[in-house]
Each structure stands twice: as C-alpha cells, then as structure tokens.
Amino acid sequence: MLIRSFQPSDEPAVIALWQACDLIRPWNNPQLDIQRKLAVQPAMFLVAAADQRVMGTVMAGYEGHRGWINYLAVSPTERLQGIGRQLMQAAESALKAAGCPKINLQVRDGNDAALAFYERLGYGVDPVVSLGKRLLADDSHTADV
Template sequence: MHLRPFDPTDTDAVIALWTACQLVRPWNDPRADIVRKMTEQPELFIVGEIDDRLVATAMAGFDGHRGWVHYLAVDPDSRRSGLGRQLMAEVERLLREAGCPKLNLQVRSDNLAVLGFYRGLGYGEDQVVSLGKRLILDES
C-alpha cells in the first residue's frame, strides 16, 4: 500500500470508504470534517492506495499534549491483510516526529473486532470516561 497525504480530489472516495466502513454518523457531516481537517495539520490526514484505488484513511492530530486518530478506515474487502497495522505505524511515526508523547483514540464499546485490532497493536484501555459536547451542529 502506498501512503500519502490526503488531496481534496480524494473527498468522494474517502467518504465512500468511510460509509462502507460504517464510520459516518448522522450528526457528523463527513465533508465538513474534511474541510475542518484541511485547516489544521492537513499533513496528518493520510490515505492509502493500492493500484490507484483508495483503500485506507487515517485522520490524526496533535494538540501539544496528546495525539488523536480518527477515521481510521480500511476497505472491508482488504481487511486482515496488514493494511490497518501499516497505516497505524505511519500515524505513530508522524506523531512521534511531531513530539507527541501519547496517542489516544476512541472506539465504540460494542465494536469488539476493532477493539481486538487495537489491543493487538499494543493499545490498552485507559481508566477514563470519554465526555463530549457538540459545539457546532452539522447539517446532514
């Protein structure tokens, strides 16, 4: 898999992948999320291609204290082939180079397969409660 920074021409393919991976939610407009990301650390939004076909994405960020990864997606037909592991290794490398001491991510508690994937990469459950508050309501 060839990894590279996201390009705006990838938008439709990225949203199609996120939809296929069931990452799109009614309260998050994926186009708005992409536009927002392109204003903050766009170099940390990476995509993976095989034979010019977009098969993976990761949207990462670093706030000076912790790194985060969102929208990690691998085409359902390409899963269990090491692409997710390769993508996360690149995210970790980029964040480490930025001076990031710890990477956080959130997984829905009922997504057991994804929890197993991250545990296999050495991620453990932190003893915290994730809280959130919507500041901008996306229109979908």
C-alpha cells in the same frame, strides 16, 4: 500500495470508504470533517492508496498534549492484510515526529473488532470516562463523537 497524505481528489473515494466501513453518523458531516482537517495539520490525514484507489484512511492530530486518531478505516475487501497496522504505524510516526508523547483514541461501544485490532497494536484501555460537548451543531443531532 502507498501511504500518503490525503489529496482533494481523494474525497469521493474516501467518503465512499467511510460509508462502506459504517463510520459515518448523521451528526458527523464527512465533507465538513474533511474540510476542517484540511485546515488543521492536513499532512496527518493519511490514505492508503494504489494509484487512485483508496483502500484505507486514518486522521491523526496532535494538540500539544496528546495525539488523537479518527477515521481509521480499511476497505472491507482489503482487511486482514496489514493495511490498518501500516496506517497506524504511519500515523504514530507522524505524531512522534511532532513531539507527541501519547496517543488517545475512542472506539464506539460495541466495536469489538476495532478493540481487538488496537490491542494487537499495543493499545490498552485507559481508566477514563470519555466526555464530549458539541460546540457547533452540524445538523439537528447534538450528542455523539
């Protein structure tokens, strides 16, 4: 298995993976999300792959103050083998190399498995409330992350 930057030919497999991992919501268009990421720090959009088989993804980004993580996913059939940890280590290395001092990330309410995973990797719950405001309506829904 190799962790490398996303390539356009990965798109169908990546979207299928996100669907299998229940990461896609009606208000997030995955093709558009990929298109936007390819315009901003594309090297920080990572996939775990063996040949063309995509087993995991993580989308990282640094905006000059904090690093952010999105679309962390490992195929349901490949979990608990360390792939998620390796993806996060690669994302953390890329962010650190860019000068990023701290990572923030959001976990949806009820995703206790993801919380347990991040805690194993040394992440803690910050005393903050997460706010959001949509600037572009990708479809009729307007209120989620």
